[in-house]
Each structure stands twice: as C-alpha cells, then as structure tokens.
Amino acid sequence: MTARSSLSLNKLVDVLKASAETTRMRLLVLLSSGDLTVTDLTDILGQSQPRISRHLKLLTEAGLIERYQEGAWAWFRLRREGDAARLARRIIEEASSGDAVIARDQSRLGQVRAARADKAMAYFSRNAEGWDSLRRLHVGEAEVEKALREMVGEAPVDSLLDLGTGTGRLLQLFESLYRHGMGIDASREMLAVARSNLEKSGISKASIRLGDIFNLPLESGGFDLVTVHQVLHYLDEPQFAISEAARMLRPGGRLLIVDFAPHGIDALRHDHHHARLGFSHETMADWFKAAGLEVVETRDLQPEKGDEALTVTIWLARDRRMEIAGEAPVKIAARRA
Template identity: 60%
Template sequence: MHVSLDTMVDTLKAAAESSRLRILALLSRGDLTVSDLTEILGQSQPRVSRHLKLLLEAGLIGRYQEGSWAFFRLSDTDAARDFVTGLVSGIRGADPQVERDLERLSSVKRKRQDRAAQYFSVNAASWDHIRSLHVPDRAVEAALLKLVGKRPFQAMLDLGTGTGRLLEIFSPLYRRGIGIDMSREMLTVARANLDKAGVSNAQVRQGDIFSPPVERDAFDLVTIHQVLHYLDDPGRAIHEAARLLRPAGRLVIVDFAPHTLEFLREEHAHARLGFSDRQIADWFGEAGLDLEDSQEFEPRGGSEAKLTVKLWLGRDRRLLVADPSADASQLKVNPVGEIA
C-alpha cells in the first residue's frame, strides 16, 4: 500500500487511542455490534459510536447492516487488515485491560452459541430427516477438500452459508472468508460455530444470493452448498456467483441429482427436485465458466427413495497473464482466456 504522508499520519491518529486500539483488537477476533462493544468495553453507546466513526473514516474498519443491527468488522482491504494486525499483535496477552476485554468477548460469544443451540433445537428434527436420505456430510466435505486442494488462496465466498461449515473447513486455506445468508437465525448459528472453531479470518453477513453485498472479481473460490434447490432461478444465481470470481477462480456447487421426492417440495420448500449434469454445464457455460469436474455420492444403502448428492466444479475462463515487460507482481486479465 502506497499512501501519502498526511494519509498515514491520519490513519495512525485514528488508531492511536486506547479505546480505539481495544476495539481493533476485538474486531480482529470477529464481527461485533455496537451493543457487543459497549458491553465489553464498559463505555456508553455514544462514546463507542464516536470511536467507531473515526475508525470508519480512517478506513480501518467496515460496517454492514443486518436488519436493525449494525455489525462492524475489520476493513476488507488486505493492506488495512495487515496494518491493524500488526498493531494489535503486540498487545494480545501483554495488557491486562485487553485480556479483560477478551474475557468479556468470550462471554458475548457464549451468548451467541446459546441462541444458536436454541434455534437448532427447534429445527433439528426437520434437518435430521433430510440428512437421513443422503450420504453423510463428512464424505462430501472430504471430497470438497480434496477437490480444492491444499494450496492457499486469497479469498473465499460461501453463498447461502447456513451453519458456516464450509467457511470452517476451508479456513486454513484462505486469507479472507465471507459467508452470505438471508436468515438472521442462520447467521447467529454460523457466527457461533465459527467462534467455537476459533475461525477469525471469516465473517458472515446478511444478504441476497442474487445480489450479494460483496465486490465483484474478488474471490478465488465461491461455494454454493445445498442452496440451489430452494431457488426459483438457479441459473441466475450461478451467473451472479460467476461475476464474483477472480480470473481463473473456481465455483463449487453441491446439491442433489434429479429425484422424485415430492414431499421435499411440499414440506421443506424445495423449489427444484435436483439438477442434472447437463443443466449445470449449460448454466456454467452461460456464465462464462467451464465445467471441470463432476462427482456423485450415492445415498446410504443405494435406495431409489433416497437422494444422490452431486458436486460440480466450474472455473472462470479468464486467465491472469503475466506481462513480461512489467514487474513480476503485475498481472493482466485476458478476457478470452487465451495467452496472447
């Protein structure tokens, strides 16, 4: 990051205050509301809001709305996140006040987990019924991890994140992860699960899969796990997901193969009874993606009255092409996916 001297001074001024530095230390552990921060810091809401405003103006943090709640997070820009991480890394475990803040943060996270447990208890029977019809989730997760590989990458987006499970299993690979879901209840579950798993490099936000509140051309991996069958227009969702990929980025979809279990439509709001390889390949092609892989997971016992899970991998056709006359760190996008 190259900035002017005045800009750097203003940024340092914004961070160089004890309460604001405590806020940055807390947000480095996950997204929080104003109410969360007032409870942890023991300060009035107007005072906390003033600190947040200054940090927002300096570009060190971001804000997003979720119904009537406003959540704050570290900035999405890598340079700002690196700057904040460098600032707070030296005070974790070394300052009694920060340690007390982190203890109160643990209490806030426990409350989230209690709310998540309550939601699960109400809906568990319905989810368990559907799970009993297909291969165990662990088998699909193992295939996903193998498919994506072990090479680290910059950014992941999980559309319809639900419980946040994919953000959790891929967290060792990405630098920044974002999950999007329309349900505030599911976002509560996802936050609780990520907190419990110690995942601090991911955040979840409320948003529409057809218009997710994230930047385009920004993600190396986008996932849509067991979501398409709820949608009236799955093709449009795939098209929107493809626009969020970086050149050569990957889109992974997990859903059901075609089936005839009508009760899922009537009792569980499934709009589509599965998808064929041809359907997915056509939607990928229309979105500028190539279908690279397709895998199938038969239901336990192989019963025709159960569900076959499918996994599809698509890749953005554009390539990042190095310019031999430029610095090695500079890359160009070839929109037709060919090296000129």
C-alpha cells in the same frame, strides 16, 4: 517477508492519532478477534452507544476498520487490506494480553459470544429434527466433505465466498486453504449459528454477511473460489444464482456446487420447501456455459439403495477467462446482476 508500508507522513500521523486513545485501542483489539456490533461493544466496554459510535467513526475515517449493514444492525471489523490496516495490526500485536483492561475486555467478549451462541443453538435445535430426517436420505456428510476436499485440492487460494453458508461448515472445512473467507446467507438466524461456529473454531479470517444470493452486496471479480452447498434446490430460478456466483469469480476462478441429482421424492416440496427435485448434469452444464464457466469435474455420491434415496452431486466449474499479464481478460457473455 512483510510488505513494506507506503503511508505518507500525514497519513501515518492520522493512523497513529486514531489509535492513540484508550477506548479506541480497546476497540481495535476487540475487533481483531472478529466482527462485532455497536451493541456488543457497548456491553463489553460499559460505555454509552453515542460515545462508542463516535470512536468507531474516527477509526473508520482513518481506514483502520470498516462498517457494514445487516438489516437494522451495523457490524464493524478490522480492515484486511491497505497500509493503514497493516499498521493497525502491528500496533494491536504490541498490546499485551496480560494487561488488566484487555484481559477484562476479552472476558466480557467471551460472555457476549456465549450468549449469542446460546441463542443460535436454540434456533438450530428447533430445526435439527427436520434436517436430520433429510440427511438420512443421502450419503453421510463425511463422505461428501472428503470428496469436496479432493476436488478442490490443497493449493491455497486468496479468497473464498460461501453462498447460503448456513452453519458456516464450508468456511471451517476449507479454513486451511484461504487467506480470507466470507459467508453469505439470507437468514439472520443461520448467520448467528455460523458466527457462533466460527468463533468456537477460532476462525477470525472469515466473516459472515446478510445477503441475497440473486443480488450480492459485493463487487464483481473478488474471489478465487465460490461454493454453493445444498442451496439451489430451494430456488425457483437457480440459474440466476449461478450467474451471480460466477460474477464473483476472478478470471480462472472456480465455482463449487453441491446439490441433489434428479429424484422423485415429491414430499420434499412440502416437508422441506424444496422448489426443485434435483438437477441433471446437462442442465447444470447449460447454466454454467451461460454464465461463462466450463465444467471441470463432476461426482455423483450415491447412497445405499432404498425406496427413497438421494444422490448427492458435486459440480466443479471454472471461469473461462484467462488473466494474462499486461492484457485485459477475455470478455464473456453478460450475466444478470
């Protein structure tokens, strides 16, 4: 059953005024299909940047869209929560895809995304050889992903956060489980790859953000599931990344980490910039405990025997706080922000 809106009369009029203009309506329709920059929107609509920016400001003030910064780039997207956002989506649904203006906008959107995808794939191709050489040292991705799905289960979650999202693969893998997903990465090039992959997959309920895994640009306690896939071995102090990931969890939320078991392939330090040569179960358990988490399950996925082989380990941990109706969550040890 659709939630009933509780907008006041004045707010309802404000929302309708904000959307009742041709350019702003076109902007809403475009943003309903994913995050876009001002440059993207000016290219698609063929209007000046000041004019597009003015319309975006009005839509933001009305609570229909939101803006976030990624370095020098400003990105915009439809708001996902709130009565104004729900009304905006209902208005967008009434717009006919057969309308000549909307159809032209969608065609231009496809061209903009294709150009972005070409740039992203060029970066991916330049680095693919190194990534392929590393993948040959451990079990196949299909086996890892099968284990991830088994450990997470099929129960739906409201929100998923993928840290160090890379190509956005986990946002694709768990797409059927979450209502809203977000991927964070420190590399603008990888963010472009992830956005391109999500767009190709038709996934509009996940967004991509630039961010520091040690200091995430997000409020605490907003996610049911946080994933960290093959990231920790690049970090000098991975325990602080675990603490920051734990800060993102709602009471009872889960943290899923994929990385390598301890190994002695020192060449990975030089060839692939690994700061850590794997992690033991004991070390990870200590870091989880310090972050207020308890280990739920671990799996070691061992490759066929070889002189140089990597065991992939998956750790699933849960926030120890319990959310009880009418009571505040149990406090846990302070974490580094």
